Amino acid sequence: MNNSKVHILDFEKNIAEVEAKIDGLKLLATSEGVSIVEDIQRLQSKLEKQIKSTYSKLSSWEKAQVARHPNRPHCLDYVGALIEDFTPLCGDRLFADDEAMIAGIGRFRGTSVVVLGQEKGHDVESRVKHNFGMAKPEGYRKAQRLMDMANKFGMPVLAFVDTAGAFPGVEGEARGQAEAIASSIEKCLSIEVPMISVVIGEGGSGGAIAIATANRVLMLEHSIYSVISPEGCSSILWRSSDKVKDATEALKLTSKDLTELGVIDGVVTEPAGGAHRNHQEIFDSLADEIAKNLNELQSKTGEELKSERREKFMNIGRILES
Numbered sequence: 001m002n003n004s005k006v007h008i009l010d011f012e013k014n015i016a017e018v019e020a021k022i023d024g025l026k027l028l029a030t031s032e033g034v035s036i037v038e039d040i041q042r043l044q045s046k047l048e049k050q051i052k053s054t055y056s057k058l059s060s061w062e063k064a065q066v067a068r069h070p071n072r073p074h075c076l077d078y079v080g081a082l083i084e085d086f087t088p089l090c091g092d093r094l095f096a097d098d099e100a101m102i103a104g105i106g107r108f109r110g111t112s113v114v115v116l117g118q119e120k121g122h123d124v125e126s127r128v129k130h131n132f133g134m135a136k137p138e139g140y141r142k143a144q145r146l147m148d149m150a151n152k153f154g155m156p157v158l159a160f161v162d163t164a165g166a167f168p169g170v171e172g173e174a175r176g177q178a179e180a181i182a183s184s185i186e187k188c189l190s191i192e193v194p195m196i197s198v199v200i201g202e203g204g205s206g207g208a209i210a211i212a213t214a215n216r217v218l219m220l221e222h223s224i225y226s227v228i229s230p231e232g233c234s235s236i237l238w239r240s241s242d243k244v245k246d247a248t249e250a251l252k253l254t255s256k257d258l259t260e261l262g263v264i265d266g267v268v269t270e271p272a273g274g275a276h277r278n279h280q281e282i283f284d285s286l287a288d289e290i291a292k293n294l295n296e297l298q299s300k301t302g303e304e305l306k307s308e309r310r311e312k313f314m315n316i317g318r319i320l321e322s
Contacts, residue, residue: 007070007276011062013027015054015273018047051273058222060248060257064230066222067201070274072284075102075117075133075160078200081283082290083108083115083158091138095175099140100131102166103146108158109291114150116143116158116211120201134167137180140210144187151191156294159197159211161206162231166207181206188213189310192302196293198268198286199223200275215309216293218264219255221270225263226253263316266293 008016010156022043058066066072073318076140079086079102085104086272087188090097102117116292118135121127150157166177188195188211197214203225219225226233252258255267271278 004029009062009065009069009152011054011058011065015047015050022047028308042102048272051277055222055273059245060224060251060254061230061245063222063254064202064224064248066276067224069274069276070122070171072201073161073275073279074122075119075200076230077279078198078283078286079104079106079115079117080216081279082287083113086115089149090142092145094141094142095138098131098136098142099129100135100163101139101142102160103142103312105146105149105155108156108294109287111285111294112153112155114146114155114157115160116146116157117200118163118207120162120209121128129187135163135207135210136167136169136302137175137177138173140166140180140184143211144184147187149190150193154193156194156196156298157191157214158212158290161197161199161208161212162201163204163207164202165204166210178206183209184210185213188312190306192306194294194300194305195309196295196297198290199225199264204229213309213310213313215297216265218266218268218286218289218293219258220265220268220286221255222236222273222274224253225255225258228249237282267287 025043028036049122081265083106085103088102088104092098100114100118102119104115106113106115117135119130121130129153138171147157151154151179166172166181195214196216196218197212199208199212199217199219201223203212203223205228208225228251230244230248231241232250233251234243237247252261255264258264259267266289267284271281275282300308
């Protein structure tokens, strides 16, 4: 587990109780100089079993809570861990820079890549700075600019998806939010370099698919990916916030659901208790998965990559219609 204090979710109360007992025994051993190694080991074993049992039977709503966990690694955490010599590139060359959308170049295991992603932020200051990961039109136009660069110089694109959706405010609509998202999707479909997108937390609506129309779409085990947020779905269909759990089930937004539907291409197993409990383990697992998929895609021609990407998303529509 990371050193920072972990926020406890409602369904984790039994886990928190065991953790508190372990912390208490460790403090006692330090202050009193007594040896209680066996007691700590016994509780540690109980804790591991409790975590495994709890996380093996999460409901869709509980998975949504894990996907939004405040201690979960965000885009810039993955960029810092996986991308060497990352250089951010700013602005859409039309209006402004959007700090909700991270974009830049760097190297992934020796390969030069273009990196895109939404950053939610970890505290009040960073969340406000990054607009809670909700990009405005200039963010999606910045992404398009970087995809053009990737296509020109033959660099694969890696995208880290983590947003509740595109910015819904009047200023975004005034500057062409819908067009920016549609154009970003079209840009994803037209480039002739490998593109891998990973839903690392919350993949919401067009704001997510604008950078997730990729050759390979991966999801972390406890992330979610849906056409609308559970809260939004509950509000529209039931005109009430009381049906949010029902909405979550109906949306089929978990990695298991979306694998069965053929919407995603792979699931990255998270550490026991979720990615927020062991950042390094999820960094290592995701890096290996990206490397495997990138190696497979780099053997294809540009035309093959573009054709297969387009056919992949056309097939999703055909499957869901049948």
